[in-house]
Amino acid sequence: MSEFVEECRREWRRLGVPDPIANEMAADLTADIEEAEAEGGSAEDVLGNSVFDPRRFAASWAGARGVTAPVLALPDRPPLRRTVPVIALTAVAVFFALAAIALLIGRRSASAAVSVRAMLGNPGPSRLFGPGGVSPVFRTFRIGPQFGGPTGWPFALLAVLIPFAALVALGLAALYWSRWSPWSRRGSQGTARGPGRTWWSRGSSR
Amino acid sequence: MADAEGRRSQLLRGVLDICLLAVMGEGPAYGYEMTKRLRARGLSIVGEGSIYPLLGRLERDGLVETRRAASNGGPPRKYYSLSPEGERVLEEGKTEWQATRDAVDGALGLVKAEVMP
Numbered sequence: 001m002s003e004f005v006e007e008c009r010r011e012w013r014r015l016g017v018p019d020p021i022a023n024e025m026a027a028d029l030t031a032d033i034e035e036a037e038a039e040g041g042s043a044e045d046v047l048g049n050s051v052f053d054p055r056r057f058a059a060s061w062a063g064a065r066g067v068t069a070p071v072l073a074l075p076d077r078p079p080l081r082r083t084v085p086v087i088a089l090t091a092v093a094v095f096f097a098l099a100a101i102a103l104l105i106g107r108r109s110a111s112a113a114v115s116v117r118a119m120l121g122n123p124g125p126s127r128l129f130g131p132g133g134v135s136p137v138f139r140t141f142r143i144g145p146q147f148g149g150p151t152g153w154p155f156a157l158l159a160v161l162i163p164f165a166a167l168v169a170l171g172l173a174a175l176y177w178s179r180w181s182p183w184s185r186r187g188s189q190g191t192a193r194g195p196g197r198t199w200w201s202r203g204s205s206r
Numbered sequence: 207m208a209d210a211e212g213r214r215s216q217l218l219r220g221v222l223d224i225c226l227l228a229v230m231g232e233g234p235a236y237g238y239e240m241t242k243r244l245r246a247r248g249l250s251i252v253g254e255g256s257i258y259p260l261l262g263r264l265e266r267d268g269l270v271e272t273r274r275a276a277s278n279g280g281p282p283r284k285y286y287s288l289s290p291e292g293e294r295v296l297e298e299g300k301t302e303w304q305a306t307r308d309a310v311d312g313a314l315g316l317v318k319a320e321v322m323p
Contacts, residue, residue: 024284025258027281027282028236028237028258028283028284029237029258030281031236031238031277031280031281031283032236032237032238032241034280035238035280036238045241046237046238046241046256047256047258048251048256050256057256057258057259060259061256061258061259061262062262063259064258064259064260064261064262064263064266065262065263065265065266066266
C-alpha cells in the first residue's frame with residue numbers, strides 16, 4: 001500500500017472514521033492508483049493536486065461522506081477571540097489583587113510603627129483606649145497624617161477601589177471559566193465535524 | 207497564465223458534480239473509470255483536486271447508488287450509478303448550465319443578442 005494511502009488511513013483513524021469504512025475507502029484508492037500506474041500513469045492522474053496533501057484529501061473525503069466522529073471525541077479549544085480577553089481579564093485581576101495585598105501590608109507596617117511610637121511616646125491606657133485613642137485593630141485601616149506614608153483622600157479612594165477592582169476582575173474571570181458562563185459554548189453535543197449528516201445518525205446501511 | 211488556470215478551476219468546480227452525474231449516466235463506473243471518462247471528453251482533473259470527495263457528497267445526498275463488484279481481473283471496486291434523484295438533478299443541471307452559458311456568451315459578445323423592436 002502506498003505511503004499516500006497509509007497517510008490517509010492515519011488521518012481517518014485520527015478523525016474517528018469507523019474501520020470498515022476506512023478499509024473500503026483505502027481499498028478503492030489503492031485499486032485506482034494501481035490501475036493508473038499499470039497504465040503508465042501515476043497517482044496524480046487519479047488524485048489531481050490532492051496527491052500533495054494526503055491528510056487534507058482524507059479529511060475532505062471523509063467529511064463529504066459524513067463518516068467522521070462527533071466533536072465530543074476531540075474537544076475543541078476555545079477560540080482565540082475568547083481566550084485573549086479572559087487572559088487579559090485574569091491578568092488584570094491578579095494585578096489588582098497583588099496591589100491590594102501590597103497596600104494592606106504597607107498600611108499594616110506603617111500602622112504598627114506608628115502604634116509603637118505612640119505607645120512609647122505616651123504610654124498608658126488613656127492613649128490607647130481613652131478619648132482620641134484608636135484601637136490598633138481600627139488603626140490599621142485608619143487614614144491620616146499621623147500614620148505616615150501616603151495620605152489624603154486619593155489614597156483612601158485607592159485603598160477602597162483597588163481591592164474592589166481585584167474582586168470584580170477575579171469574579172469575572174472565575175465566571176468566564178465556569179460552566180455557567182454566558183460566554184461558554186452551549187449544546188456542543190451531537191454536532192458533526194463534517195458537513196451534513198453523520199454516519200451514526202443516519203441508521204441506514206453504509 | 208495562473209489566472210486563466212484559476213478561473214478554469216473555479217468554473218469547473220461549479221459544474222463538476224453535473225459532469226460526474228453525466229458520465230455515470232453512460233453506465234456504472236468506479237472512481238478512476240470516471241476520471242478517464244472525463245479526460246476522454248477533455249476534462250482533466252489535474253489541478254482540480256480529486257473526484258472522491260465529490261463522489262462522497264453525491265452518495266450522501268442520495269444522487270448516486272453504489273454497489274461493490276469485481277472489476278476486470280482486478281480487486282472488487284465500488285461502482286457508482288445514477289439514482290432516480292440523481293437523474294432528475296442531472297437534467298436540472300443541464301438546463302441551468304445551458305441558461306448560464308447562453309447568458310455568459312451574450313455578455314461576452316460571443317453571440318448576437320436579438321433585440322425586439
